[in-house]
Amino acid sequence: MLNIENIHLTFDPGTPIEKHALNGVSLNLERGDYVTVIGGNGAGKSTLLNITAGTLFPDKGAVSVDGVNITHMPEYKRAQYLGRVFQDPRRGTATDMSIEENLALAYRRGKTRGLRWHINNKERKFYKERLATLDLGLENRLSDKVGLLSGGQRQALSLLMATLKEPKVLLLDEHTAALDPKTAKKVLELTNKIVNKYNLTTMMVTHNMRDALKNGNRLMMMYEGNIILDVKGEEKANLTVQDLLKMFETASGEEMTSDRMLLT
Amino acid sequence: MLIIQGAVSLGLIFSLMAIGVFLSFRILKMPDLSVEGSVILGAGMAARLVSGGVNPFLATAFAMVVGCFAGLVSGVLHTKLKIPGILAGILTMVASYSVVIRIMGASNVPLLPHGPQRVVSVFTFLTDAGLSRANAIILLSLVIVIVAGALLYCFMGTEFGSAIRATGNNQQMVRAQGINTDVMIIACLMLSNGLVALAGALWAQQQGFASVDMGIGTIVVGLASVIIAEVLFRPRMFWTSLIAIVIGSIIYRLIIALALSVDFMRPTDLRLITAVIVTIALCMPLIREKCSKIFAKKGES
Numbered sequence: 001m002l003n004i005e006n007i008h009l010t011f012d013p014g015t016p017i018e019k020h021a022l023n024g025v026s027l028n029l030e031r032g033d034y035v036t037v038i039g040g041n042g043a044g045k046s047t048l049l050n051i052t053a054g055t056l057f058p059d060k061g062a063v064s065v066d067g068v069n070i071t072h073m074p075e076y077k078r079a080q081y082l083g084r085v086f087q088d089p090r091r092g093t094a095t096d097m098s099i100e101e102n103l104a105l106a107y108r109r110g111k112t113r114g115l116r117w118h119i120n121n122k123e124r125k126f127y128k129e130r131l132a133t134l135d136l137g138l139e140n141r142l143s144d145k146v147g148l149l150s151g152g153q154r155q156a157l158s159l160l161m162a163t164l165k166e167p168k169v170l171l172l173d174e175h176t177a178a179l180d181p182k183t184a185k186k187v188l189e190l191t192n193k194i195v196n197k198y199n200l201t202t203m204m205v206t207h208n209m210r211d212a213l214k215n216g217n218r219l220m221m222m223y224e225g226n227i228i229l230d231v232k233g234e235e236k237a238n239l240t241v242q243d244l245l246k247m248f249e250t251a252s253g254e255e256m257t258s259d260r261m262l263l264t
Numbered sequence: 265m266l267i268i269q270g271a272v273s274l275g276l277i278f279s280l281m282a283i284g285v286f287l288s289f290r291i292l293k294m295p296d297l298s299v300e301g302s303v304i305l306g307a308g309m310a311a312r313l314v315s316g317g318v319n320p321f322l323a324t325a326f327a328m329v330v331g332c333f334a335g336l337v338s339g340v341l342h343t344k345l346k347i348p349g350i351l352a353g354i355l356t357m358v359a360s361y362s363v364v365i366r367i368m369g370a371s372n373v374p375l376l377p378h379g380p381q382r383v384v385s386v387f388t389f390l391t392d393a394g395l396s397r398a399n400a401i402i403l404l405s406l407v408i409v410i411v412a413g414a415l416l417y418c419f420m421g422t423e424f425g426s427a428i429r430a431t432g433n434n435q436q437m438v439r440a441q442g443i444n445t446d447v448m449i450i451a452c453l454m455l456s457n458g459l460v461a462l463a464g465a466l467w468a469q470q471q472g473f474a475s476v477d478m479g480i481g482t483i484v485v486g487l488a489s490v491i492i493a494e495v496l497f498r499p500r501m502f503w504t505s506l507i508a509i510v511i512g513s514i515i516y517r518l519i520i521a522l523a524l525s526v527d528f529m530r531p532t533d534l535r536l537i538t539a540v541i542v543t544i545a546l547c548m549p550l551i552r553e554k555c556s557k558i559f560a561k562k563g564e565s
């Protein structure tokens with residue numbers, strides 16, 4: 001479903017702060033794969049997601065979704081294939097607009113915006129049903145401005161918006177990292193519920209090793225712009241946090257002490 | 265009475281400009297200075313065409329188109345050539361001064377009598393019907409403001425308009441929802457500058473001439489009306505904002521008229537007064553806070 005081939009990206013090439021963020025990353029997500037991605041700060045996780053989403057473009061390599069080459073497709077065009085939730089809850093929604101207006105924008109992902117009215121009553125009913133599944137009482141607040149919502153509510157709404165029109169690939173970049181532990185857990189549960197219900201092909205970056213182990217059917221570890229571990233199914237199910245730490249040490253020759261990956 | 269009449273007619277005409285400024289500053293959240301140029305483009309185009317014998321309504325429509333074009337230029341400079349918004353606007357504004365002199369053929373164009381020896385303007389058909397000139401200006405401006413406001417409200421409620429509003433909020437999210445933000449920015453700037461040029465065209469016909477220095481301070485005047493509207497009415501919906509701005513624009517004209525009626529004030533003090541009004545309005549939240557603190561303290565003792 002998502003095919004990434006030999007992606008290279010260097011930031012600020014030829015300068016003293018030159019940074020090889022990705023060094024030939026390749027991966028292939030099957031339809032319905034739910035991969036969790038871990039790795040230390042600066043490992044290149046966000047860069048990989050951004051290249052997939054089209055906010056960054058690779059120096060070399062190719063990205064394709066469902067057989068369509070999107071390597072050079074602008075961000076807004078490839079959005080028809082992708083659902084995204086960002087780390088910062090404010091980035092996924094339009095603050096000054098109402099919940100239903102935000103949903104109506106998301107519901108038209110991949111369609112051209114014409115001169116029809118931005119929302120209709122049939123949609124409203126549908127949004128209410130979907131909001132009710134979040135179990136946050138948002139179904140009764142359709143015309144409330146999103147700016148009035150808490151971070152967790154906004155993130156849940158962002159998740160709903162990203163999946164309202166089923167994406168071919170769902171990209172989640174530490175989408176629970178900015179939330180308090182209880183809310184983070186709730187949003188993660190919602191994520192699993194939605195991903196499983198629609199069998200979405202999903203790539204979820206997390207800094208929490210336990211979450212990475214517990215969720216999804218596949219796990220990847222990144223280090224200095226490379227994927228150093230990629231396990232699936234049974235093999236993944238049997239992994240422990242200790243295993244992950246050991247693998248990281250062998251792969252990198254470093255001990256994981258000061259890194260925030262330890263903060264599980 | 266005369267003061268009020270004048271304030272209402274100018275207030276109505278300039279509310280179109282204030283709405284244009286509102287679209288760029290508040291909806292798109294981009295401080296677009298090209299509106300300073302669009303006022304004179306609109307005024308100059310209308311003056312030139314009307315004094316050349318063109319139907320005044322057609323001339324006014326043309327003026328709007330020229331304004332839209334200025335918005336297009338700013339928008340392309342900003343989105344395609346990646347020039348910061350404020351600079352893109354300044355470049356367009358500066359260029360407009362040259363363009364408008366080309367259009368007018370001089371730096372000042374009076375709406376001279378032509379044809380059967382009389383001055384025509386969009387207001388003529390109403391004065392012909394027996395209305396006083398002042399009332400004709402108020403009536404027609406009111407109709408234009410209502411029609412423009414209603415059309416704008418409907419447009420902003422469409423899928424396209426909704427995408428424009430979202431673009432001003434959060435471009436990242438808008439692109440993630442598959443919308444080309446460049447198109448939305450350009451469209452909004454065209455709309456904004458078109459409205460400002462419409463105001464310029466009506467203004468030229470109201471005062472009977474167009475000159476290149478008419479545009480100076482447009483931004484601040486427009487902002488003054490928007491801020492007065494926001495401070496006084498705190499509108500929360502798009503349509504309430506529109507109504508509040510029209511009233512704000514009239515209030516601004518009243519304040520100016522009253523200030524200028526004080527003996528030692530001169531007409532050229534207008535821009536100073538405007539700057540003071542905007543400054544006061546901008547500090548209102550701060551003043552409110554200070555006041556409530558003082559009152560709170562008094563309450564304690």
Ligand SMILES: Nc1ncnc2c1ncn2[C@@H]1O[C@H](COP(=O)(O)OP(=O)(O)O)[C@@H](O)[C@H]1O
Binds near residue numbers: 011012020041044
């Ligand atoms: N826009 C940028 N400009 C320069 N360097 C960047 C940029 N974005 C990321 N980097 C660098 O690239 C590396 C990978 O970053 P990132 O993908 O954000 O890591 P993470 O795995 O923590 O998400 C880091 O060293 C980071 O500093």
Ligand SMILES: [Mg+2]
Binds near residue numbers: 046
């Ligand atoms: Mg990151």
